[in-house]
Amino acid sequence: xxxDINKIRSDFPILNRKVYDKPLVYFDNAATTQKxxxxxxxxxxxxxxxxxxxxxxxxxxxxxxxxxxxxxxxQIARFINASKKEEIIITKGTTESINLIAACxxxxxxxxxxxxxxxxxxxxxxxxxxxxxxxxKEASLQVVxxxxxxxxxxxxxxxxxxxxxxxxALAHVSNTLGTINPVKEMIQYxxxxxxxxxxxxxxxxxxxxxxxxxxxxxxxxxxxxxxYGPMGVGVLYAKEKHLEAMxxxxxxxxxxxxxxxxxxxxxxxxxxxxxxxxxVEAVLGMGAAIKYLExxxxxxxxxYEDDLLAYGTKKLKxxxxxxxxxxxxxxxxxxxxxIDNIHPYDAGTIIDKFxxxxxxxxxxxxxxxxxxxxxGTIRASFAMYNTKEEIDQLVEAIHQVKKMFG
Amino acid sequence: xxxxxxxxxxITEFGNFDDWMDRYNHLIDMGKSCxxxxxxxxxxxxxxxxxxxxxxxxxSMSDGEIIFTADSDAVITKGIVNLLIRVxxxxxxxxxxxxxxxxxDAIGLNEHLSPTRSNGLMSMxxxxxxxxxxxxxxxxxx
Numbered sequence: 001x002x003x004d005i006n007k008i009r010s011d012f013p014i015l016n017r018k019v020y021d022k023p024l025v026y027f028d029n030a031a032t033t034q035k036x037x038x039x040x041x042x043x044x045x046x047x048x049x050x051x052x053x054x055x056x057x058x059x060x061x062x063x064x065x066x067x068x069x070x071x072x073x074x075q076i077a078r079f080i081n082a083s084k085k086e087e088i089i090i091t092k093g094t095t096e097s098i099n100l101i102a103a104c105x106x107x108x109x110x111x112x113x114x115x116x117x118x119x120x121x122x123x124x125x126x127x128x129x130x131x132x133x134x135x136x137k138e139a140s141l142q143v144v145x146x147x148x149x150x151x152x153x154x155x156x157x158x159x160x161x162x163x164x165x166x167x168x169a170l171a172h173v174s175n176t177l178g179t180i181n182p183v184k185e186m187i188q189y190x191x192x193x194x195x196x197x198x199x200x201x202x203x204x205x206x207x208x209x210x211x212x213x214x215x216x217x218x219x220x221x222x223x224x225x226x227x228y229g230p231m232g233v234g235v236l237y238a239k240e241k242h243l244e245a246m247x248x249x250x251x252x253x254x255x256x257x258x259x260x261x262x263x264x265x266x267x268x269x270x271x272x273x274x275x276x277x278x279x280v281e282a283v284l285g286m287g288a289a290i291k292y293l294e295x296x297x298x299x300x301x302x303x304y305e306d307d308l309l310a311y312g313t314k315k316l317k318x319x320x321x322x323x324x325x326x327x328x329x330x331x332x333x334x335x336x337x338x339i340d341n342i343h344p345y346d347a348g349t350i351i352d353k354f355x356x357x358x359x360x361x362x363x364x365x366x367x368x369x370x371x372x373x374x375x376g377t378i379r380a381s382f383a384m385y386n387t388k389e390e391i392d393q394l395v396e397a398i399h400q401v402k403k404m405f406g
Numbered sequence: 407x408x409x410x411x412x413x414x415x416x417i418t419e420f421g422n423f424d425d426w427m428d429r430y431n432h433l434i435d436m437g438k439s440c441x442x443x444x445x446x447x448x449x450x451x452x453x454x455x456x457x458x459x460x461x462x463x464x465x466s467m468s469d470g471e472i473i474f475t476a477d478s479d480a481v482i483t484k485g486i487v488n489l490l491i492r493v494x495x496x497x498x499x500x501x502x503x504x505x506x507x508x509x510x511d512a513i514g515l516n517e518h519l520s521p522t523r524s525n526g527l528m529s530m531x532x533x534x535x536x537x538x539x540x541x542x543x544x545x546x547x548x
Contacts, residue, residue, distance in 0.1 A: 020426075343480035345459040346434075353426050361458050375479065376458070404427075404434060405481060 003300040009385050011036040011292075022355040025390045030175050030203060030334055030381035031359055032225045035289070039229060042288035043281045053277055055254060069280055072287035073270070079290045080220065081211040082237050086269040089243070090278050093234035094202040095125040097221035098169070100236055100273065101198055102129040104246040105219075106167055107137070109196070114139040114166040119157075119181070120146050120371055121174040124364045126200040130169055139166075146371070150177035150326040157186060161193060168197045172204035172220075176363045176379065177326025178309075178334030180208070184215050191216065196242070202226055206383065207305060207332040209298040212237050224282060228383075229289035233282035236273070243269050250275040301384045308382045309333040312391045319398055325377055333382030336363075339398055342405045344376045350404060351378070354397040356390075409501050412493050413509035420513035429514060430482065437485030443475040454529045459483040461530060465537035467545070471496045472538050476530075486515070486527055494534050499545070502538035507531055 009015050014034045017024055026034060046068075052061035054069045070085070077085040091097045106129075110116065116130045120143050127141075134141045144160045146152050161168070168190050173180050187197045196218040204210055206227035212220045219242070224233040238246075248255055248266055252275040257265040266272045293301070312335050316322050321340040339347050348360030361376040362369045369376055380394060407415070423429045443452070447464040454461045459480030466473050474495040478484040493509070494502050510516055510527070 343459055343483075345480040346482045349482050350430065353430070375460070404431060 003296070003304050005304070005385070005387060008296065009387075011038070012385050013037055013040065015385060019355040019357075020353060025354075025356040025386075025393055027380040027382065027386065027390070027394065028357045028359050029206075029383035029386075030226070030363075030379065032231065033206060033228045033383050034385070035230070035285075036228055036292050038292050039285045039288045043230060043285045046281045046284050054280055055271070065280060068287075069278070069283055072283050075287050075290055076235055079210075079294070080205075080235075080237060081213045083213060084240065087237055087240050087243065089236040089238065089270050089273045090283055091221075091234045091236050092232055092279070093223040093225070094200060094221045095223075095234075097219075097234055097236035098126055098198065098200065099129045100249045101219050101221075101238070102133045104249050104273075105196075105238075105242060106130070106133045108246070110134070110137045110139050110166045112138040113164060115142050115162070115164045116140075117142045117144065117160055117165050117168045119144045119152055119170055120367055121150065121152070121177060121179060121365065122169070122171055122367075123175050123200065123202065124366070125202075126169050126171060126198075127367070143367075146177075146179070149328050150174065150179045151328045152179075152181055152186075154182065154185065154189075158189060161190065161195065165190075165193070165195050168195055170197065170199055172199050172201045172210070173207065173332050174326065174334075174365075174368075175203045176334070176336055176365045176368045176377070177328065178203075178331040178336070178381075179326060179328040180204075180330040180332060182330075183217070187215055187217050203332065203334075206293070206301075208302060218242060224286035224289065227286075227289055228292060229286035230279075230282040233279050233286050240269065243273070246273075248272050248275070252276050254278075296384065304384060305333040305382055308386055308388065308391065309335070311388050312380065312382070312394075315391055315395050316398075319395065319402075321402065322398065325372055325374070333386075335380045336377040337380075338374060338377055339401055340406070342401060344378045346405060347378050347398075347401045350401045351394070351397045354393065354400070356394055356397055358394075409493055409497055409505045413507075413512075416489060416492065416509050417512045426514070433485035433489075433515075434481050435485070436488040437478075437481035437483070439488065443477045447475070448477060454526055454533050458526075461487060461526060463487075463530065463533055463537075465534070465541070467499075467541045470498055470545075472499055472502060472541055474534060474537075483526075487530060490530055490534060494538075499538040499542035503535055503542070505535075 012034045050065050052065040054066040073088050074085045077088050131141050142160050144157050172183050190197045198219040199217045201220050201222040205222045218239050220237040222235050225231040255267050255272050255275040257267050323338045325336040344360040351358050359379045443462050443464050448462045452462045452464055459478050461478045463476045474491045476487045
């Protein structure tokens with residue numbers, strides 16, 4: 001199916017709204033994407049016609065809601081090519097998925113003197129859980145640096161792996177720099193040393209075709225809301241053998257098999273890791289988002305966004321005084337930049353007045369800013385509904401910023 | 407001038423601007439002329455937390471009045487700090503503690519009060535009032 005930008009834009013109701021009396025230009029997609037009508041309708045429809053607690057009653061509504069929920073799990077498994085739906089655990093988001101693995105897997109595999117390896121471009125959510133675990137275990141957190149372009153060099157990666165490395169946690173795509181890491185190659189190398197690998201896919205799933213079987217990762221985490229779905233829902237993919245061996249994360253209803261005052265036995269996968277009533281509306285909404293992504297076509301989306309990135313990179317480079325951070329050969333549509341020596345907060349405040357939503361600051365990746373010795377950047381991150389005309393508007397706003405602060 | 411009178415003066419001053427760009431240009435000009443803090447106070451202990459840009463604030467007391475100086479690495483923030491200094495500096499502690507800050511809203515900068523802006527305008531005001539309270543308590547104990 002041809003990529004029809006006008007049709008796509010018409011699918012996102014929020015793009016019709018105005019900010020400061022001008023049409024909204026939304027370039028903060030790495031923080032969260034907007035939602036297509038199909039997702040919004042799915043949530044409304046659930047509460048209008050289907051609302052019910054799942055996995056419980058024998059009545060019609062409960063069975064229908066349970067079926068819809070479990071069908072979505074299957075859909076998610078197909079979307080990332082997991083071998084079975086039991087390997088898909090529903091969480092609150094990427095952060096919870098990573099915390100779950102740090103707590104239930106990391107705590108078992110990591111002992112005093114052991115090492116956890118991450119990269120210098122991780123979002124705080126793939127850094128702090130490991131740091132806390134290392135404090136607890138008297139283990140050490142090792143960090144692979146990236147080069148000036150924002151790329152991890154395989155030689156540097158290999159140098160940081162040794163016989164004390166117990167787990168490796170990597171971003172598939174950097175939220176700040178847009179770098180697409182060579183995770184398949186990195187996983188292969190780690191596995192040759194028998195080290196499990198967790199991939200933080202929060203910034204990848206809406207831009208690239210993700211295939212967990214091909215990657216052969218042990219764990220893959222992502223959020224619904226960064227891939228056109230609702231907030232408060234995410235996915236933890238984990239190989240079945242790990243899930244079977246891991247203790248539960250939280251305990252309560254739903255995740256148990258039998259309970260007495262003397263002992264409790266736990267439910268089978270995936271329910272063992274899903275204590276309490278899940279965010280059913282969001283799971284169904286995420287299903288609608290995945291359907292939308294698949295119908296649009298991941299390849300078409302990636303090609304369109306690559307074109308936007310190339311155009312945006314060229315346009316920003318043409319502006320005197322604009323410095324880009326993150327110029328990796330393989331990137332998603334993220335442009336992190338500074339204008340002359342203007343503070344990103346100043347620039348962002350003025351750009352906002354042009355109805356353009358960009359993010360300013362450290363983007364929850366302070367070590368990345370430290371690496372470049374800057375307080376933060378302005379980040380424009382693209383989604384499938386953005387256009388070159390919108391990039392032109394950003395360029396115009398940057399010229400205005402230069403004029404005002406020059 | 408009292409705090410209230412200064413606020414009214416600022417409101418009149420900003421009333422001359424028709425659009426946001428003029429307002430911000432004025433704020434930027436004020437940012438460039440902020441009464442600078444002594445370099446020795448640009449340390450972690452004078453940094454106000456909760457700001458996306460860094461703000462250093464120093465207070466001292468002289469003849470019953472609190473004197474504020476400040477600096478920021480962002481110009482707009484510095485302009486806002488300058489406004490606050492105009493309003494609060496060289497005022498008695500009691501007046502600072504009791505003051506409202508309605509002028510922020512009146513000059514169309516209320517968006518900077520929202521927590522999501524995280525430029526810490528609220529933190530700055532809170533810190534200035536805390537300094538006033540501290541100096542007042544210290545004076546009462548002497």
